Amino acid sequence: MRAAVFRDADLVAADIPEPKANDGQVLVKTLACGICGSDLHAFHHAPQMVDMSKRVGSNFVMDLTRDIVFGHEFVAEVLEHGPNTEKKHKAGTRVCSMPVAFSSSGAFTLGYSNDLPGGFAERMVLSEMLLLEVPNGLSTEQAALTEPMAVGWHAVQKANITPEDVPLVIGCGPVGLAVIAGLKLKGVHPIIAADFSPARRKLAETMGADIVIDPATVSPYKTWTDEATPEGYDAKSLVALLGLGPKMRPGVFFECVGVPGVIQKMMEGAPRQARIIIVGVCMEKDTIEPFFGITKELNVQYVLGYTPEEFAQTLHHLGEGLIDGSALVTGKVGVADVKQAFTELGNPEKHAKILVEPWH
Amino acid sequence: MRAAVFRDADLVAADIPEPKANDGQVLVKTLACGICGSDLHAFHHAPQMVDMSKRVGSNFVMDLTRDIVFGHEFVAEVLEHGPNTEKKHKAGTRVCSMPVAFSSSGAFTLGYSNDLPGGFAERMVLSEMLLLEVPNGLSTEQAALTEPMAVGWHAVQKANITPEDVPLVIGCGPVGLAVIAGLKLKGVHPIIAADFSPARRKLAETMGADIVIDPATVSPYKTWTDEATPEGYDAKSLVALLGLGPKMRPGVFFECVGVPGVIQKMMEGAPRQARIIIVGVCMEKDTIEPFFGITKELNVQYVLGYTPEEFAQTLHHLGEGLIDGSALVTGKVGVADVKQAFTELGNPEKHAKILVEPWH
Numbered sequence: 001m002r003a004a005v006f007r008d009a010d011l012v013a014a015d016i017p018e019p020k021a022n023d024g025q026v027l028v029k030t031l032a033c034g035i036c037g038s039d040l041h042a043f044h045h046a047p048q049m050v051d052m053s054k055r056v057g058s059n060f061v062m063d064l065t066r067d068i069v070f071g072h073e074f075v076a077e078v079l080e081h082g083p084n085t086e087k088k089h090k091a092g093t094r095v096c097s098m099p100v101a102f103s104s105s106g107a108f109t110l111g112y113s114n115d116l117p118g119g120f121a122e123r124m125v126l127s128e129m130l131l132l133e134v135p136n137g138l139s140t141e142q143a144a145l146t147e148p149m150a151v152g153w154h155a156v157q158k159a160n161i162t163p164e165d166v167p168l169v170i171g172c173g174p175v176g177l178a179v180i181a182g183l184k185l186k187g188v189h190p191i192i193a194a195d196f197s198p199a200r201r202k203l204a205e206t207m208g209a210d211i212v213i214d215p216a217t218v219s220p221y222k223t224w225t226d227e228a229t230p231e232g233y234d235a236k237s238l239v240a241l242l243g244l245g246p247k248m249r250p251g252v253f254f255e256c257v258g259v260p261g262v263i264q265k266m267m268e269g270a271p272r273q274a275r276i277i278i279v280g281v282c283m284e285k286d287t288i289e290p291f292f293g294i295t296k297e298l299n300v301q302y303v304l305g306y307t308p309e310e311f312a313q314t315l316h317h318l319g320e321g322l323i324d325g326s327a328l329v330t331g332k333v334g335v336a337d338v339k340q341a342f343t344e345l346g347n348p349e350k351h352a353k354i355l356v357e358p359w360h
Numbered sequence: 361m362r363a364a365v366f367r368d369a370d371l372v373a374a375d376i377p378e379p380k381a382n383d384g385q386v387l388v389k390t391l392a393c394g395i396c397g398s399d400l401h402a403f404h405h406a407p408q409m410v411d412m413s414k415r416v417g418s419n420f421v422m423d424l425t426r427d428i429v430f431g432h433e434f435v436a437e438v439l440e441h442g443p444n445t446e447k448k449h450k451a452g453t454r455v456c457s458m459p460v461a462f463s464s465s466g467a468f469t470l471g472y473s474n475d476l477p478g479g480f481a482e483r484m485v486l487s488e489m490l491l492l493e494v495p496n497g498l499s500t501e502q503a504a505l506t507e508p509m510a511v512g513w514h515a516v517q518k519a520n521i522t523p524e525d526v527p528l529v530i531g532c533g534p535v536g537l538a539v540i541a542g543l544k545l546k547g548v549h550p551i552i553a554a555d556f557s558p559a560r561r562k563l564a565e566t567m568g569a570d571i572v573i574d575p576a577t578v579s580p581y582k583t584w585t586d587e588a589t590p591e592g593y594d595a596k597s598l599v600a601l602l603g604l605g606p607k608m609r610p611g612v613f614f615e616c617v618g619v620p621g622v623i624q625k626m627m628e629g630a631p632r633q634a635r636i637i638i639v640g641v642c643m644e645k646d647t648i649e650p651f652f653g654i655t656k657e658l659n660v661q662y663v664l665g666y667t668p669e670e671f672a673q674t675l676h677h678l679g680e681g682l683i684d685g686s687a688l689v690t691g692k693v694g695v696a697d698v699k700q701a702f703t704e705l706g707n708p709e710k711h712a713k714i715l716v717e718p719w720h
């Protein structure tokens with residue numbers, strides 16, 4: 001079958017062996033699979049990622065001498081059931097799954113495994129027990145957003161956000177946009193979002209941000225440090241919304257950039273007692289000045305992934321139209337063009353999420 | 361009056377003007393005042409401290425061209441009441457106070473103020489509204505521990521510690537010892553504490569640590585990462601205490617060292633979902649690898665100081681004998697020997713807390 005293969009530090013379209021559905025597994029046709037920032041990171045910094053995986057004690061360490069098929073944001077169609085399956089979803093059913101598959105020899109992280117292909121391949125094997133049927137006639141395109149949107153939903157859950165809080169999302173790439181969608185679901189307002197890219201700020205508004213800020217013109221933290229107003233926003237209503245002054249509402253700051261320096265900037269900008277939620281995945285060394293955290297008694301919550309429940313809830317949210325992610329999908333490619341798509345994703349004005357359609 | 365004065369980057373015994381009790385203030389005789397790690401830091405790195413105070417937006421920035429009398433862990437005796445006081449505490453009453461004083465021109469941080477002397481001076485002025493009478497015949501020596509012990513009590517409160525948690529205290533200087541005392545008050549067991557110094561480990565036991573670890577011989581984090589046993593501790597009972605294995609109890613890790621590198625070590629050592637409480641005050645740049653926090657979904661809570669309630673509770677705890685800090689006081693000096701004491705505090709085998717007795 002055809003797949004975009006990570007091989008010898010390159011991404012190539014190649015023929016690879018068909019996967020076989022073993023005990024408890026289902027063979028599926030990949031309908032669509034989003035390209036994630038982590039895929040870009042793995043492509044550009046694979047040895048560093050392997051090193052970090054070892055250092056954090058992960059059971060899942062890529063062997064870079066062998067092929068890997070990336071892709072963990074997939075929606076697929078059931079083809080065949082392997083042995084010892086309940087056959088709950090008949091052939092033709094569209095399904096999502098958390099990007100994990102179990103076998104008698106252990107678990108595999110789909111998308112970063114040497115043993116099972118990820119979603120940039122025509123076919124995959126999934127664990128039947130993790131399959132979730134795409135509900136309610138939801139489009140394949142939107143169903144493919146379940147995984148990235150679940151990341152945002154999880155981050156909002158871990159933030160223990162309450163209607164009292166005022167959230168600020170730093171970075172409006174797919175991670176930040178997913179957080180905004182999660183915040184909107186929680187009914188917290190105003191949702192403030194900041195990104196240097198005009199296109200990303202527009203997407204932030206589409207996903208539910210009430211106030212968008214260009215950090216090049218005004219500090220997103222100014223809202224808390226004084227009563228300055230983001231450009232174009234009415235001062236009085238902003239002050240009223242935030243309850244600034246003696247009754248200033250607590251700030252919850254989502255780091256959705258994942259590059260060194262951002263955490264320190266947030267610690268400098270955050271008001272006393274703020275919570276900072278680290279959603280962006282930074283694999284490099286970073287420099288902080290703890291004294292900023294200390295004098296403000298900041299709380300920093302690092303988050304990763306989602307629970308199975310949050311994943312299922314997110315598919316439900318998409319199915320019910322509670323999240324509309326259609327604006328996020330800015331491109332579709334076949335396996336031959338995955339490498340080109342990885343490059344194009346570097347331009348935030350043009351792209352947010354590109355879906356790979358391996359059957360294409 | 362005599363005082364140990366921070367002047368021209370040196371600590372000198374000198375005569376300085378008597379302070380005068382203004383509106384709402386009380387003139388007191390300083391009976392004893394502990395030397396804090398922050399005093400040592402201010403002595404050795406005053407320009408850096410001024411710079412950091414400015415950068416974090418503090419209202420209290422030392423002017424290094426003028427005299428400063430350090431000392432914020434004091435117990436004192438009421439001498440005279442200023443105007444507009446209620447005279448609740450008659451002359452001769454021993455009192456503690458949070459190291460803040462109010463005047464018509466604002467608030468002063470006693471111990472780091474250019475305008476009012478701290479506790480390394482024979483006399484001070486305090487705000488009557490903050491005075492707490494030393495209860496129950498508590499010794500002056502122990503009453504002087506109210507401030508540092510309140511720091512530990514506050515840290516434990518901010519950690520939201522529950523009996524389910526297993527606390528690990530990294531660093532058993534006065535801050536770590538205060539945290540241990542706070543944990544003991546909370547009834548959380550086992551309290552695990554780690555320090556390279558044998559004397560500090562002994563003090564940790566005295567203050568309530570159930571298990572003390574020499575990090576030179578065994579990693580304090582090993583308890584969580586595998587079922588290895590701190591040297592000299594019975595494996596089975598430790599495993600039982602910690603509920604290791606599938607039912608491993610949550611780890612709450614207190615950073616009580618305050619030097620660069622420790623936070624990263626703790627992020628590397630901590631188990632998944634652990635909370636790290638930053639109590640040590642690090643004023644330097646520090647390097648972390650956020651990926652450790654991310655993959656483990658760590659929570660990092662920075663803390664500082666205490667609330668007025670926590671300060672009062674701590675004096676009560678000391679008064680009721682719920683905390684016995686007598687082992688911490690390892691020396692007493694007059695103002696002439698403060699500089700020498702600052703040097704001697706560098707030896708953890710010899711000293712934990714030295715009290716200045718300015719009347720001596």
